[in-house]
Amino acid sequence: MKYNFDEIIPRENTNSIKYDLRSEIFGNPDVIPMWVADMDFRTPDVVIDAMQQRCKHEIMGYSFRDDDYHTALIQWLKRRHNYTIEKEWIAFAPGIVPALNMAVLAFTQPGDAIIVQPPVYFPFFGAVTEHNRKLILNPLIRHNDYYTMDYDNLEQCCCDGARMLILCNPHNPVSRAWTPDELTRMSEICLRYNVLMISDEIHADLVQRGHKHTVLASLSEKVANQTITMTAASKTFNLAGLATAAVIASNPQLLQSYNQVLNAIHVGMGNIFGNISTRAAYSKGEPWLEQLLDYLHENVNLLMSFQPRLQQWVSYRAPEATYMAWLNFSKLGLDDEALNKFIINEAGLGLNAGIQFGAGGEGHMRINLACPKSTVEKALTQLEQALLKHF
Ligand SMILES: Cc1ncc(COP(=O)(O)O)c(C=O)c1O
Numbered sequence: 096m097k098y099n100f101d102e103i104i105p106r107e108n109t110n111s112i113k114y115d116l117r118s119e120i121f122g123n124p125d126v127i128p129m130w131v132a133d134m135d136f137r138t139p140d141v142v143i144d145a146m147q148q149r150c151k152h153e154i155m156g157y158s159f160r161d162d163d164y165h166t167a168l169i170q171w172l173k174r175r176h177n178y179t180i181e182k183e184w185i186a187f188a189p190g191i192v193p194a195l196n197m198a199v200l201a202f203t204q205p206g207d208a209i210i211v212q213p214p215v216y217f218p219f220f221g222a223v224t225e226h227n228r229k230l231i232l233n234p235l236i237r238h239n240d241y242y243t244m245d246y247d248n249l250e251q252c253c254c255d256g257a258r259m260l261i262l263c264n265p266h267n268p269v270s271r272a273w274t275p276d277e278l279t280r281m282s283e284i285c286l287r288y289n290v291l292m293i294s295d296e297i298h299a300d301l302v303q304r305g306h307k308h309t310v311l312a313s314l315s316e317k318v319a320n321q322t323i324t325m326t327a328a329s330k331t332f333n334l335a336g337l338a339t340a341a342v343i344a345s346n347p348q349l350l351q352s353y354n355q356v357l358n359a360i361h362v363g364m365g366n367i368f369g370n371i372s373t374r375a376a377y378s379k380g381e382p383w384l385e386q387l388l389d390y391l392h393e394n395v396n397l398l399m400s401f402q403p404r405l406q407q408w409v410s411y412r413a414p415e416a417t418y419m420a421w422l423n424f425s426k427l428g429l430d431d432e433a434l435n436k437f438i439i440n441e442a443g444l445g446l447n448a449g450i451q452f453g454a455g456g457e458g459h460m461r462i463n464l465a466c467p468k469s470t471v472e473k474a475l476t477q478l479e480q481a482l483l484k485h486f
Pocket of ligand 1: 132189190191192193216263267295297298327329335339340
């Protein structure tokens with residue numbers, strides 16, 4: 096079956112954060128919404144069918160995740176990422192952000208230092224500070240809009256007593272797919288200082304053509320023993336509204352500590368549709384995903400085709416992973432408030448301001464390319480016209 100990712104599907108009036116909160120967020124209901132990380136594509140038919148089938152039963156009582164759910168996840172990780180896990184290693188989370196917060200509660204104490212690597216998905220900061228842990232920054236190094244980890248500073252942070260590193264793998268918003276070498280170097284430092292690694296791998300399946308995702312815990316048994324992997328079908332198959340994710344640890348003590356927090360706050364049941372959709376997506380969604388990846392690749396090519404026209408004002412690289420691109424507007428010399436106003440009011444775009452992602456986000460914007468090609472084309476044309484007019 097050939098899926099049609101070109102179709103414009105109206106999302107207004109569906110309580111969509113991306114569409115229906117434009118007035119609140121941007122003060123303008125008409126911006127092209129390319130911010131929140133969900134896709135403007137229909138969730139795969141195999142997933143919708145499974146949920147519709149379940150709906151027919153008409154009783155929505157308490158439910159649990161069965162063996163088929165676990166098998167689907169296990170086989171997916173093996174097939175797509177060559178990562179072998181056992182059912183006993185899997186725990187539940189009603190989302191990766193809740194999982195990050197629960198991990199912080201489970202493995203650290205108030206006052207403990209936790210490392211994050213900005214610019215990074217902003218809930219990482221809150222997961223640390225909202226529980227009175229100490230936020231330690233190991234900013235990524237930017238060179239010609241390409242980002243790498245600062246291993247020397249990471250070692251210093253670990254040496255200074257950090258207890259945990261929260262890794263974004265692949266990294267949102269700079270769209271890096273960390274390589275085995277990079278992850279090995281990072282993990283060697285964490286192992287040396289006994290720093291627990293939390294690897295948020297929600298974007299693992301959304302790696303651009305020509306790049307590869309490496310599951311951190313797949314590097315070695317030693318690394319796995321000191322790592323918690325967090326993953327979900329939610330980004331891959333556009334299921335974010337179903338609040339379902341998996342937490343994986345081969346180290347039984349780690350898993351037990353995590354589950355203690357999960358159970359203490361009684362959020363372990365999840366929901367019927369999260370369970371059913373995840374199972375269907377992992378077991379039947381692969382053909383759809385392959386076509387999606389081809390389409391996203393074309394959107395990245397489209398973005399890159401605008402580069403010669405835009406480069407005097409904005410620089411960027413083709414994303415290696417995620418469906419987001421990270422645009423560097425520093426050349427404009429605007430402060431972040433002025434840049435934001437320009438993007439919203441002059442270009443008519445609803446993007447994520449880079450400063451939301453912390454240090455290193457100044458002068459940047461994140462754009463979501465998971466939408467029909469015609470939308471990407473329209474947005475980039477609007478951007479070009481606004482830049483031509485104003486600079
Ligand atoms: C790196 C990363 N982690 C987690 C999330 C959100 O996860 P969830 O909706 O499962 O809480 C996102 C969403 O954009 C993300 O980019």
